[in-house]
Amino acid sequence: MLEGLGNWDDAEDDVDASEDADTPHGAAEEPSLVFATVDQFVQEHLAHTYRRTLNVQGGHTWCPEWWRHGEAISRLEALWRAWEDLRRDGQTGMSSWWRDHADHHMPILLSTDGPFKGCTPEKGHNPRLAPLPCTPPPEGLFVPQ
Known part of the structure; x- marks a missing residue:
């Protein structure tokens, strides 16, 4: 077990046995989460296990206000949900999480041309990136399902 990260293997054992009596036969129980929010996952787990040297000149960059970036929220939420499932x-499970999820999303997030471009841990958030330009499609091209 990694120091300071808790024992997530025991998280499923936290369910009170008396709750089983209230569960209808055949109803699937939602598995308990180790981290209640993506913020808790990032601050208490990811930031401590995924360590990199940060610099803007050609390595990795990070925004301490990552939650101001829609892409970062989406990617970090995906990492958290996958971690909760694969744990x-x-x-x-953990090898798959690293290979298929962390090793995919983190280089994109930390890229100097990624969603945190212009942000630095020292200077904080810098909303430098504009949304991708989009021209509306011709009317009727996409029909709601």
Whole structure:
């Protein structure tokens, strides 16, 4: 177990046995979460396990106000949800999480041309990136389902 990160393997054991009596037969119980929010996941787990040297000149960049970036919220939420699901796989779950999720999303997030472009840990958030330009499609091209 990694120091300071808690024992997430025991999280499923936190369910009170008396709750089972109230669960209708055949109803699937929602698995308990280790981290209640994406913010808690980032601050208490990801920031401590995914360590990199940060600089703007050609390496990695990070915004201490990551929650101001829509892309970052979406990617970090995806990382958190995948971690919560894959942690229950005692075999290769964590390896899959690193390979398929963290190793994919984190280089994009930390890229000097990624969503945190212009931000630095020292100077904070800098809303420098504009949304991608979009021209509305011709009317009728996309029909609601």
